[in-house]
Amino acid sequence: MTSALRTARALTAVALAALGSAVYxxxxxxxxxxxxxxxxxxxxxxxxxxxxxxxxxLRARAALRERAVSGLPVQPAVFDTVPCCDLAGHADGRTHGADCLRRLAAPNTTRSEAA
Structure with a gap:
């Protein structure tokens, strides 16, 4: 259970209490x-x-990260449903940050291999 899920459950309880108060x-x-x-x-x-x-x-990112670390391929089409990071909407499909998972799906080419 992540901290986000704990917070979501607490907020749901508060929302239900506020709804009950509204009815009363x-x-x-x-x-x-x-x-x-x-x-x-x-x-x-x-x-x-x-x-x-x-x-x-967070859970989907962790699963993608485990998949990439274990050597299984990560398909770039996955990022259409699971954002790679918080800046995914502004990246136009490029790798853009240290926590971006798109670099795990990108082919490993360096300048020496490309030349």
Whole structure:
């Protein structure tokens, strides 16, 4: 379990508590308080979704890294569904950082081999 999954679970619990508070406040008190609680619940639900997505990305990156270290081929098409790193949307398909996994999928050519 990654820290992102723990955070996602905690945020989901907070979102459900805020949703319950919204229902209670809507039935007993003001609709304005209910609207505020619904907004808070929606925000925490969105945060939980993002952290759960980050957890899935971390697990996929670890699996790709293990695959590359063990010598199994890493297909570049995998990066269409699993981003190689946080800058993947701005890289135009190039290797762009130290934590980028695209370099694992790229062929190992150096200047001496290319010449």
């Amino acid at each position: 406040l809507g039935l007993t008190h003001s609709l304005w308080l209910m609207a505020a609680c619904l907004y808070v619940a929606a925000f925490f639900a969105w945060c939980a979704h993002r952290d759960h997505q980050h957890h899935r990305t």
